[in-house]
Amino acid sequence: MEPVLKVQNLGMNFGGLRALDDLDLDVDKNEIVALIGPNGAGKTTFFNCITGIYPPTDGDVLIFTHGSDRPERINGIKPNRVTEKGLARTFQNIRLFPNMTVLENVMIGRHCRMHAGVLGAILRGKSTIKEEKKAVEDSYAILEKIGLAQFVDEFAKNLPYGAQRRLEIARAMATEPFLLLLDEPAAGMNPNETQELDELIKQIRDEEGISILLIEHDMKLVMSLSDRIFVVDYGKKIAQGTPEEVRNNPVVIKAYLGEEVDA
Amino acid sequence: MDYFLELFLGGLTRGSIYALIALGYTMVYGIIGLINFAHGEIYMIGAFTALIVISVLTLMGMNTLAILVIAGVIAVIYSSAYGYTVEKIAYKPLRNAPRLSALISAIGMSLFLQNYVLLAQTSDFLPFPCLIPDFEFMEPYAHIIGSTEIVILITTAVVMVLLTIMIKFTKIGKAMRATSQDKTMAMLVGINVNRVISVTFIVGSATAAIGGVLIASHVGMINFYVGFIAGIKAFVAAVLGGIGSIPGAVLGSFILGWTESFATGYVSSDYEDVFAFLFLVLILIFRPAGILGRSEKYKI
Amino acid sequence: MIKFNEIKRAFLVSIWFMFLTFPIMVIRVNPVERIVEWRWKNMILVGIGSFLLSFVWNYLMKRKELGVKKTEAGEETGTIPLAQRILGEKRIYIPGLVAIGVFTMVFPLIFSMYQTTIMTTALIYVMLGLGLNIVVGLAGLLDLGYVAFYAVGAYAYALLNYHFGLGFWMALPIGGVLGAIFGILLGFPVLRLRGDYLAIVTLGFGEIIRIILENWNEFSFGPSGIANIPRPSLFGIDLSVHSSIIYIYYIMIALCLFTVFVVNRLQDSRIGRAWIALREDEVACEAMGIDKAKTKLTAFSLGATWASMAGVMFAAKTTFVNPASFTIWESIMILCIVVLGGMGSIIGVIAGALVLILTPEYLRAFSEYRMLAFGTMLVVMMIFRPGGFIPNVRRVYKFEGVKSADKS
Ligand SMILES: Nc1ncnc2c1ncn2[C@@H]1O[C@H](COP(=O)(O)OP(=O)(O)O)[C@@H](O)[C@H]1O
Ligand SMILES: [Mg+2]
Numbered sequence: 001m002e003p004v005l006k007v008q009n010l011g012m013n014f015g016g017l018r019a020l021d022d023l024d025l026d027v028d029k030n031e032i033v034a035l036i037g038p039n040g041a042g043k044t045t046f047f048n049c050i051t052g053i054y055p056p057t058d059g060d061v062l063i064f065t066h067g068s069d070r071p072e073r074i075n076g077i078k079p080n081r082v083t084e085k086g087l088a089r090t091f092q093n094i095r096l097f098p099n100m101t102v103l104e105n106v107m108i109g110r111h112c113r114m115h116a117g118v119l120g121a122i123l124r125g126k127s128t129i130k131e132e133k134k135a136v137e138d139s140y141a142i143l144e145k146i147g148l149a150q151f152v153d154e155f156a157k158n159l160p161y162g163a164q165r166r167l168e169i170a171r172a173m174a175t176e177p178f179l180l181l182l183d184e185p186a187a188g189m190n191p192n193e194t195q196e197l198d199e200l201i202k203q204i205r206d207e208e209g210i211s212i213l214l215i216e217h218d219m220k221l222v223m224s225l226s227d228r229i230f231v232v233d234y235g236k237k238i239a240q241g242t243p244e245e246v247r248n249n250p251v252v253i254k255a256y257l258g259e260e261v262d263a
Numbered sequence: 264m265d266y267f268l269e270l271f272l273g274g275l276t277r278g279s280i281y282a283l284i285a286l287g288y289t290m291v292y293g294i295i296g297l298i299n300f301a302h303g304e305i306y307m308i309g310a311f312t313a314l315i316v317i318s319v320l321t322l323m324g325m326n327t328l329a330i331l332v333i334a335g336v337i338a339v340i341y342s343s344a345y346g347y348t349v350e351k352i353a354y355k356p357l358r359n360a361p362r363l364s365a366l367i368s369a370i371g372m373s374l375f376l377q378n379y380v381l382l383a384q385t386s387d388f389l390p391f392p393c394l395i396p397d398f399e400f401m402e403p404y405a406h407i408i409g410s411t412e413i414v415i416l417i418t419t420a421v422v423m424v425l426l427t428i429m430i431k432f433t434k435i436g437k438a439m440r441a442t443s444q445d446k447t448m449a450m451l452v453g454i455n456v457n458r459v460i461s462v463t464f465i466v467g468s469a470t471a472a473i474g475g476v477l478i479a480s481h482v483g484m485i486n487f488y489v490g491f492i493a494g495i496k497a498f499v500a501a502v503l504g505g506i507g508s509i510p511g512a513v514l515g516s517f518i519l520g521w522t523e524s525f526a527t528g529y530v531s532s533d534y535e536d537v538f539a540f541l542f543l544v545l546i547l548i549f550r551p552a553g554i555l556g557r558s559e560k561y562k563i
Numbered sequence: 564m565i566k567f568n569e570i571k572r573a574f575l576v577s578i579w580f581m582f583l584t585f586p587i588m589v590i591r592v593n594p595v596e597r598i599v600e601w602r603w604k605n606m607i608l609v610g611i612g613s614f615l616l617s618f619v620w621n622y623l624m625k626r627k628e629l630g631v632k633k634t635e636a637g638e639e640t641g642t643i644p645l646a647q648r649i650l651g652e653k654r655i656y657i658p659g660l661v662a663i664g665v666f667t668m669v670f671p672l673i674f675s676m677y678q679t680t681i682m683t684t685a686l687i688y689v690m691l692g693l694g695l696n697i698v699v700g701l702a703g704l705l706d707l708g709y710v711a712f713y714a715v716g717a718y719a720y721a722l723l724n725y726h727f728g729l730g731f732w733m734a735l736p737i738g739g740v741l742g743a744i745f746g747i748l749l750g751f752p753v754l755r756l757r758g759d760y761l762a763i764v765t766l767g768f769g770e771i772i773r774i775i776l777e778n779w780n781e782f783s784f785g786p787s788g789i790a791n792i793p794r795p796s797l798f799g800i801d802l803s804v805h806s807s808i809i810y811i812y813y814i815m816i817a818l819c820l821f822t823v824f825v826v827n828r829l830q831d832s833r834i835g836r837a838w839i840a841l842r843e844d845e846v847a848c849e850a851m852g853i854d855k856a857k858t859k860l861t862a863f864s865l866g867a868t869w870a871s872m873a874g875v876m877f878a879a880k881t882t883f884v885n886p887a888s889f890t891i892w893e894s895i896m897i898l899c900i901v902v903l904g905g906m907g908s909i910i911g912v913i914a915g916a917l918v919l920i921l922t923p924e925y926l927r928a929f930s931e932y933r934m935l936a937f938g939t940m941l942v943v944m945m946i947f948r949p950g951g952f953i954p955n956v957r958r959v960y961k962f963e964g965v966k967s968a969d970k971s
Contacts, residue, residue, distance in 0.1 A: 083852035112852030121832030318592035371941025540767035
């Protein structure tokens, strides 16, 4: 198996609170991995540490780009550098650019793969025009793939909730990631939308060859999608394995006491 | 040595005044996360109201101590009323708007109040009578510290203690702390957030008015513009101490007061205001959370 | 129908304001001559005024709430602003543009020197407004020390001319570059700060620069400033006062057109999109691969460049600079221009500058109340019309753009 992300002994303190404690996790190429755990377990914090929003207190975040087996340590680099390196994410609480159109939102994702600077913008030479045109086309193509083409000129804030979640995915895809981090992508979706999301995520993995790490509470979705599952509670990893293994793990059942774990 | 002591006490006095104003900034920021640009103007209006009351009462021939007390009380009442009204008009409608909007509105309010006083009164500096008599027992130390300064120091100390008691032990104080932690949660547990915000503005404005009257009688003159610079400096003090923290505001004020006092005493008085601003820039760059403030990491 | 409740409320409001304004509005003291003047008339005026304004306020508030509800319910408000409609209509706006163009070109020929000078001043503010619009309107950075860069340009020309005899045409680009450098130097440390701190720190920088100019006599000649700055020359020929006023007017027109051109191109570019995204959500912006610091710095220093070039123009126009021209109120006035016109909107900012600069010039009676009006305006606009009077008509990327490009 070819790893793309390897996290070792990750720890994060907020003042006295140890939100993450000695966490290990890895994602292989073309794999869909789920990170689950009760609310407040530290899942979002884990994403924030990987994507540079918080510098982790200890541990290593290693990425393997283009199949090279020499890992690159990305602890503490800025979020935009992380994205440039090929990790893109969505947010648990939707964070679109509400007063920009759907197309523009996706074009912002293209930003780090474009080059025009201030002078280029003012002079608007051939290469700038070409780049802009290509950005529009690429963005539109992504929207078609994600199934949002009908909303292309709509303001992001006017989109239905499910579509906003998908737009976040589209925007992340536009940065050309090799690993997509999805933070509760199905939250607030109805069963129909969740079903479509299930297909979409598989399609992204299969057609684009993007690995996926997702946080999700919808166990049906998690069980159907994941190749492997990591379970965290109070910032610590309490279990890992295939969906089958995790489902039958008594520790997990105990952590979720009262919550449904059946598929 | 005497010169040093003089500067030290001068800085302490300055710091006390800044503290009285800085409290309003810090409390408002703690509760609604807004820099209340108009706070300096509230302080100026307090001083102006006091001056007007003093002039009227003096003509009526009242005795100075009675005048001082009445003028102080009326100034506090009026500043509080202005603080309350400013919040209702300029900030409340913008509570859910982007931060930038509320900030611009605050600047507008500051500009409005300055020019309101300018047009209704005068642009000239007006002499402010010194109402505090020279105490006899202070005679031997008069070359180091004046009676007015002593009164300022004592008043500030009393106000701080009262404020601390209010915030620590009273019901409204607890509601204030709860609101500053989490507005939504506070609302859910039945706290009337609007009332808490109003009270915060009223209390902050009242302390500013006390500061206004004291400094005006210390310096001996006022005009419509005194609030702006003093306000900004008090804000610097609040940031220095850690905005949102009340002990921080006091500490920051003393540090700023001493810095200004020593810098103007030993270096040059031309650049008095530059020190405050340089201070501000340096703190914000190297320690944006201030001395006693907690560095906040917003949750995502 | 106005309900009884509303009348009662307006009545209470008016009582409250009469109480509130009583000492300041009614009593005027002169402690020197020990005179107290009672102006009861003012109290009545305040009472009536606040009674009436209370209705206006309530009406506007209701309308605002209605608007919010509509958008929450997902209904399109459907009312495109008038300005936008006019701009969308080619038949109206092309002749309009031609008319305005002709008018501006012949303006100095039909109007007096005095009018031309005022117009030139207004144009300088157009330029300043458009520059600040990049910083505040597009990138959402509240810069209250903008005037510092204006001062940099003005003093750059004055001093370069005084010491080295440099002419206007040399000073203009040098001023621009100096502005950019100052923008980067000042911006670098402060742009990491949160929005409201940024406002205060930039305000502080603005004041520091002014105080230095006032006190550092050897460098800047203190409060008395620098006089006898030459007006621009035409191909090396010095013009008479009369013709150079006209000449400066045309230079200003050209500079404004240049500014509009640049800002327009910038906002429809990769950089411009990043600015707007930054204004909308910083965290998401960074997570999408945008370098926050660099993007902010670009906006900040571009804004500074424009302010500085306007400063060179100012020095050339007035032939005299001193620190009194560069107070914080100047910064706030430019902010007013941007807010009134519409943050991010080029046409809005131009209209805002013309209205705010020309009105007090022609309505002398009003000029006393100018600052009061500006303060009121900032508050009222933020509450009821945060987008300004001519909201941003920025081209949004429509997909048709590509389809038509495919055909060609
Ligand atoms: N910026 C922060 N400052 C302080 N504590 C935080 C911050 N972000 C998260 N936490 C705390 O870390 C813990 C984990 O939160 P989070 O990662 O959001 O949980 P999850 O996403 O698993 O529901 C919680 O106790 C939360 O309060
Ligand atoms: Mg979470």
